[in-house]
Amino acid sequence: MPITLPDEGLFLHLGAHRTGTGSFQEFLSSNADAFADLGVNLAVANRDGQAPSTLRLRLPDARHFRKGLLEERAALRDEALTEARVNLRARSIISEENIPGSFNAIFADAPYRAARERMAFLASALSRPVRRILFVTRSYETFFPSAYRKRCEFRKIAPFSEYAPRFMEATRGWADLVEDIAAAFSPGEILVARYEDRPTHEALLHALLPETTQMRFAPLERRFNVSATDAACRAMQAAFETNPKLSPREIRAIIHAHADDRSGPPVAEFSERDRAALRDRYTRDLDRIAKIPGVTFLGT
Template identity: 30%
Template structure:
């Protein structure tokens, strides 16, 4: 029997952590309904133990088999029975945030997805439905930069702004990669502003009845203010390192200092360029066969 995969493919800065928290909040119900669950715990989602090792752009095809072995071992920890359907959420499936800043949106997407596909095949799974949330490019890149700056030293946003404005790849390319490599029976793409609650997204993913799942009662991610990010960058550029608990304490300390200090901002012209491209790309996605676009 084929094991059906219901895949929430993220992506970054689109509410993925909240969705994974929703999976945790509904674990008992989902398991009672016959689903296995797999999601990471990097942002604190309870019982999040998924750890997929996927290739970066620098990895060659000769390393494909080794990565497949790692992914297969990771997936086997989350499946039970021979045909139990699997609900999996992973924002890093397509790639990493770091590549945004050099003007590339998920450059290793096909390489990573091929590894993931072969790992799925090893555990008898095939993609039934894929859910992807897409966000306007200017918001995506600003939010990604700010998130990265929470625990890494970064150069000023202006250093990367032009490369991000003229970036390679895009949401249509990500959608096509998911379709062409994983070959899902169906795919839903939801525009960030229309995503609704995490429990509503879970209903969309599984084709369940409205109201079938509860909404988690707290949020994992508290956004850092400009003041917090400036303070953190001072620490990092002085050569110091903070563990998660340390930088989160700084974020909490400056939570009330919410004034806009221009830490990460595109110019008006750059924002308009990215907005135009996003509108055009949504239109491209809307015309793709096998894709339902929610805006």
């Protein structure tokens, strides 16, 4: 039976951070041969897996837009798109969680504040239409602690109690970000999945690119980008006290050494009152997202 090719165009997976993006990217990259058989180019920023990254974007931050420092970033953008063959192939899957904003954008008073500008900056360089976009949300009362725990791997940071008020007062959320996605890319469809529903890699892929149901894809043999335990987070922070420049290998060694250690209190946890408020905020944002034209929720 002949294979039905997808429409020409782009199919984007934009994260978000801390929603299983790394493992999904490893799933995509580890099945590169199947995508080649389907005539689909992979442009994947696979930072946490074993398969190599094929996309290395460096988009402008808020300060670049504010100061008009875009020429260098435009050159870097165009170079990355050329290396990943995005404008040279009829069909591409792009998977990069940093397109709306870098990991640090989570910790701003207005999370992902430059998302619309960043995404429009990328969209202006794309030569093919964006057919479909996949975005995964996560309830704020678990998303923010997960982001904090990940930040423990980068450098010495303040206790979670100093971050919590900023998270509670954040002036932007998922609904704002999905509105930015729609405005920047004008896609044919935006697919939104809830992290709490734990959709499988295959389910996410089939939603993003229905033609992949014709193909056979190998599942991952192990988990990727697994969160560090509380004990590992405490150990990393203690290590940063004496060595502020721990290498990635040293960080991985600490995480591995404490993988089974469940001792001690959580390093990142909201009060029950704040958790309830964040769950309510999440519910309101999901309701707002459902009213955005072109949005489809997976599994509903």
